Amino acid sequence: MENEKFVITDNLLATQFQRFLNWFVDLIFIYILILSLGTTIILIALAIDNFALSDWVKNMSKTEIGFYSLIIAFLYYCLTEMYFSRTIAKLITHTTVVNSDGTKPSKQSFFIRTCCRFIPFEMFSFFGTVPRGWHDVFSKTYVVKKRELLIIRRNQNKLITDVV
Template identity: 60%
Template sequence: MKSKTFKITDNILASQGQRFLNAVIDSLFIYILVLSAGTTIVLIAEATNNFAVSAWVENLSGVEIMGYGLLIMFLYYFLTEVYFSRTLAKLITHTIVVKSDGSKPTIKMIFIRTLSRFIIFEALSYLGAISRGWHDSLSGTYVVRKKKLAKSKYYFQHPEEFGRVE
């Protein structure tokens, strides 16, 4: 007899509202990180009398700030999803990034997922009926509701328990 493998189903995917909230919250965290990094560098530079570094940071062009912001964005998504399978926003909304079988994604999958966020118009990929963006489909990952995932996996492993009163 062939053993069955758990598969993610549409009913446990994060809603479009949760995905939108994740994007807004993560954007705020990234903005705070960019400001904090710049402020920290200036404060340390001035405390060590390195006014050249302080002046350099204070005189960055908009393009340079955007470049550093994109680097911080990459590191934020990559590191949080590699180590925790979720960003701070996903922690708040009780969602998590998983593979199609509900397990933790590989580093390669998270790397592809993170790079895919930089595709122009990637945000428009959510306009479909299913709430999966290009960074999900290109990396083979899913954002799901953590409690629903746990419950679905439990009933998959213990089908005799399905329908019992708790």
């Protein structure tokens, strides 16, 4: 019942700088994952004497590398947000993903968010006056400052318990 009264306001939204930093830091972590997993596959292939697999990874075409990279990026965003409501970058910038009432979004919302990240030029969509990207709008989610959200929710709950 108390969730119905709470609504995300513009002052809770992550800033444009936080959104840019989230994108940039996540990009770095995705590249690290891509390189780490590729190297791990090569090392495992060499350890089990599977030189064909090792050679295939070393000689992947640009299309294969692009497809592999998209899969890693998709899994990174989808899984980290689905289970933690934040990526590694959001952890660093103290931001989190929520619904309009401040609750954790559904798995479907996170899936939609992740799919929308691959729309061309989507990464620039949060540079408007209100820093909400297309992946936020289409999934009906918000990236907010976690500390401020917790303080407001705590104060709201305190007011409700004081009245009762």
